Amino acid sequence: xxxxxxxxxxxxxxxxxxxxxxxxxxxxxxxxxxxxxxxxxxxxxxxxxxxxxxxxxxxxxxxxxxxxxxxxxxxxxxxxxxxxxxxxxxxxxxxxxxxxxxxxxxxxxxxxxxxxxxxxxxxxxxxxxxxxxxxxxxxxxxxxxxxxxxxxxxxxxxxxxxxxxxxxxxxxxxxxxxxxxxxxxxxxxxxxxxxxxxxxxxxxxxxxxxxxxxxxxxxxxxxxxxxxxxxxxxxxxxxxxxxxxxxxxxxxxxxxxxxxxxxxxxxxxxxxxxxxxxxxxxxxxxxxxxxxxxxxxxx
Ligand SMILES: NC(=O)c1ccc[n+]([C@@H]2O[C@H](COP(=O)([O-])OP(=O)(O)OC[C@H]3O[C@@H](n4cnc5c(N)ncnc54)[C@H](OP(=O)(O)O)[C@@H]3O)[C@@H](O)[C@H]2O)c1
Numbered sequence: 001x002x003x004x005x006x007x008x009x010x011x012x013x014x015x016x017x018x019x020x021x022x023x024x025x026x027x028x029x030x031x032x033x034x035x036x037x038x039x040x041x042x043x044x045x046x047x048x049x050x051x052x053x054x055x056x057x058x059x060x061x062x063x064x065x066x067x068x069x070x071x072x073x074x075x076x077x078x079x080x081x082x083x084x085x086x087x088x089x090x091x092x093x094x095x096x097x098x099x100x101x102x103x104x105x106x107x108x109x110x111x112x113x114x115x116x117x118x119x120x121x122x123x124x125x126x127x128x129x130x131x132x133x134x135x136x137x138x139x140x141x142x143x144x145x146x147x148x149x150x151x152x153x154x155x156x157x158x159x160x161x162x163x164x165x166x167x168x169x170x171x172x173x174x175x176x177x178x179x180x181x182x183x184x185x186x187x188x189x190x191x192x193x194x195x196x197x198x199x200x201x202x203x204x205x206x207x208x209x210x211x212x213x214x215x216x217x218x219x220x221x222x223x224x225x226x227x228x229x230x231x232x233x234x235x236x237x238x239x240x241x242x243x244x245x246x247x248x249x250x251x252x253x254x255x256x257x258x259x260x261x262x263x264x265x266x267x268x269x270x271x272x273x274x275x276x277x278x279x280x281x282x283x284x285x286x287x288x289x290x291x292x293x294x295x296x297x298x299x
Contacts, residue, residue, distance in 0.1 A: 005224075005226060006133075006134060006177075006223050006224055006226055007133075008030065008033035008034045008035050009033075009034040009035075010034065010035075010036070011034070011035045011036070011088040011089055011133070012035070012036050012038070012080060012084045012086055012087050012088050012089070013027075013030045013035040013036070013037045013038070013088065013089035013090070013091065014037075014038045014040060014063075014076065014080065014087060014089070014090050014091065014124075014128070015027045015030065015037055015038070015039055015040065015091040015093055016040045016041070016067060016091065016092055016093050016094040016121070016124070017040070017041055017093045017094030017095065018037070018039035018040060018041055018047060018050055018093070019039065019041035019042075019043050019045075019046025019047045019049070019050055020041070020046055020050075020188060020189045021186060021187070021188025021189055021190060021212050022093060022138065022183060022186050022188055022212045022215055022216065022219075023039075023041070023050075023091070023093040023094065023138075024039075024046075024049075024050040024053065024212065025211075025212035025213045025215065025216035026091055026093060026216045026219055026220075027039050027050050027054065027060065028050070028053055028054050028055075028213065028216065029213075029216040029217065029219070029220045030089070030091075030220075031054040031055060031056055031059050031060060032054075032055055033220065035059070035088075035089065036059045036060075036061065036084070037054075037059065037060050037061070038060075038061045038063050038076075038079070038080060039051065039060055039061070039062055039063065040063045040064075040065060040067060040076065040094070041064065041065075041094065042064065042065065042066045043064070044062060044064035047062040047063075047064055048062055061083070063076060063079060067094065067116075067120045067124065068112070068115040068116055068119070068120045072120075073120065073123045073124050073127050074127065076124070077127050077128065080131075086131060087128055087131045087132065088131070088132065088133045088134065089132065089133060089134045089135075089136070090124065090125065090128045090132055090134075090135050090136070091136040091138065092121035092124060092125060092135070092136065092137045092138060093136075093138040094116060094117075094120075094121070095116060095117040095138070095140075095156070095190070096112055096113055096116045096117065096190075096274075097153060097190040097191075097270060097274070098110075098112070098113040098152045098153055098271060098274070099149050099150055099152070099153055099266070099267025099268070099270045099271050100149060100267050100268045100270070100271030100272070101148075101149060101264075101268060102151040102152065104271075105151075105152055105271075109152065109271075110152055113152045113153060113155075113156050114152075114155070114156055114159075116156075117153070117156035117157065117159075117160065118156045118159045118160055118163070121137065121160065122163055125137075125163075125167075129176060132176050133175065133176065133177065134176070134177050134178075134179065134223065135167075135176060135177070135178045135179070136179045136181060136219070136223065137160055137163070137164045137178070137179070137180050137181070138181045138183065139157050139160050139161055139164070139180055139181060139182045139183075140153070140157045140182060140183060141182055141183070141184050141232070141234075141238060141241065141242055141245070142154045142157045143157030143158055143160060143161040143182060144161070144182060144242060144245035144246060145241070145245055145252070145255075145256060145259075146158070146256075147256065147259055147260065147263040147264075147267075148260055148263060148264045148267075149263055149264040149265075149266065149267030149268055150263065150267055153267075161180065164178060164180045165180070168180075168229055177226065178229070179222060179223065179228060179229060179230070179231070180229065180230040180231075181219055181222065181230075181231055181233055182230065182231070182232040182233070182242050182246075183210075183215055183232075183233050183234055184210065184232065184233070184234025184235055184238030184239070184241075184242070185206065185207065185209045185210065185234060185235075185238070186209055186210050186211075186212050186215045186233075186234065187209040187210065187211050187212050188212055191209055192273075194273065195266075195269065195270055195273055196209075198269050198272075198273060199265070199266060199269055202265060202269065204262055204265055204266065206266070207235070207237070208235070210233070210234045210235055210238075215233045215234060218231065218233035218234075219231070219233055230246065232246075241255060
């Protein structure tokens with residue numbers, strides 16, 4: 001039987017992709033609620049920024065790691081076991097937002113999206129489950145609504161949804177609670193001001209994004225409600241669209257038809273921007289088996 005009311009105090013939480021965007025905001029919110037939070041991502045400097053932005057950086061532990069690298073999941077689990085003796089909450093948040101026409105995607109981009117958005121989160125959940133009270137899988141409205149220009153991203157998010165819902169059914173009577181989060185458009189690196197400016201230059205105005213801290217508050221609300229299995233977070237219209245999509249309402253077909261063209265432009269511009277950034281600077285790919293928490297502790 002699951003305990004009534006999610007407990008946060010002194011819980012050890014791991015948040016992946018916590019150096020930026022929604023993951024950083026969820027980490028801040030969990031620290032506020034009383035958790036100790038292990039923040040994971042490839043860029044150490046971003047994780048340290050997240051630690052500093054919390055109300056108590058001494059409760060944040062930086063684990064700089066590419067989670068798709070061989071041995072990375074085991075290294076993270078060993079770190080939690082050695083340092084805390086436990087791991088209570090896992091927030092599978094990291095993702096890459098590969099969009100654009102499928103025919104234009106490189107094999108490396110397809111592999112990276114599947115590895116980052118689906119395979120690594122599944123392997124992490126698999127390794128962590130025996131220890132967990134709560135698993136939060138961060139999905140997307142794209143995991144509910146298949147749109148052009150999103151074949152790769154939507155495939156990973158539909159996969160994540162299938163994984164999460166099947167696991168919820170499988171573990172319905174166990175002590176582990178599993179929660180799916182479907183964000184709408186959130187202010188983050190994936191959905192950056194730069195991307196919006198590029199789209200504005202093409203006369204495509206996007207609706208306003210929800211702040212990552214605002215979205216994280218909605219995530220915390222969903223976590224507190226122990227009967228909640230899935231929550232759409234974002235603006236009111238996005239929550240309504242998500243509600244209809246989850247219930248397979250026929251109204252959603254009209255929405256999908258209307259969104260086809262703008263979403264395709266959006267996704268093609270988004271991947272163009274990602275490719276340009278990549279050409280400028282490649283992220284580090286090596287395994288860091290000895291995470292350094294001292295820097296965070298000292299701050
Ligand atoms: N933003 C939106 O509008 C939106 C909409 C719907 C759903 N979502 C979902 O919300 C979640 C958070 O996205 P976001 O918008 O906050 O995006 P974001 O700012 O781009 O954050 C993604 C994070 O994942 C980390 N990451 C990527 N690859 C990694 C790897 N191999 N190993 C470890 N960390 C890795 C990145 O940090 P490093 O580069 O330092 O590793 C980054 O901090 C994602 O699941 C996304 O699909 C976002």
